Amino acid sequence: MKKAFVTLSLFLFVGFQANAQRVENFQLNDVLSGNEFTLNAHSEAKGVVLIFTSLNCPFSKLYEDRIVQLHQTFSSDGFVFALINPHINVDEGEKPEDMKGRAAEKNINFPFLADADQGVAKQLGITKLPEVLVITPSPTGFSVAYRGAIDNNPQVAASANIKYLESALHAIQNRRNPSPSSSRAVGCNLKLLNY
Secondary structure: OHHHHHHHHHHHHHHHHHHOOEEOOOEEEEOOOOOEEEHHHHOOOOEEEEEEOOOOOHHHHHHHHHHHHHHHHHHHHOEEEEEEEOOOOOOOOOOHHHHHHHHHHHOOOOOEEEOOOOHHHHHOOOOEEOEEEEEEEEOOEEEEEEEEOOOOOOOOHHHOOOOHHHHHHHHHHOOOOOOOOEOOOOOEEOOOOOO
């Protein structure tokens, strides 16, 4: 019986690993510091929290304070946070200086990355803003541990009773797989560039 349990556990673990989306290294410019942000530089992190956002999306604006609070809560425990703007230079008010202004206004003191060609958004299948991916490192590379919404109430933070991102980060802290590992992101549609 014990052997069957161990075999089943190993099968489920391997199955989860096989289904987890692998993430290739990427490099984006951080408009706040001027430095390059690469995923490979964070292989020692507990997790990398990527939040795809824009300055003009009303849903993104509603989440800014919550994102800053989550960063304050989890960054000291080995989680790396980064905002990624795939709408930079797409719309009016989405320029690097606008990103710097919003960061100063909202006390965002972590990377705010410019995905100018939308290469990272496309690689990761982003369709909504804001949309979150929590990426965890392993000896075989990076994979998505959680993707989707931050919580279940964009309009009123106090009324959010399912805090997807917070729960996923707590699970990773406790060496568990997030459950759920995905949720439906609600927000503005990603405006794809036409080349």
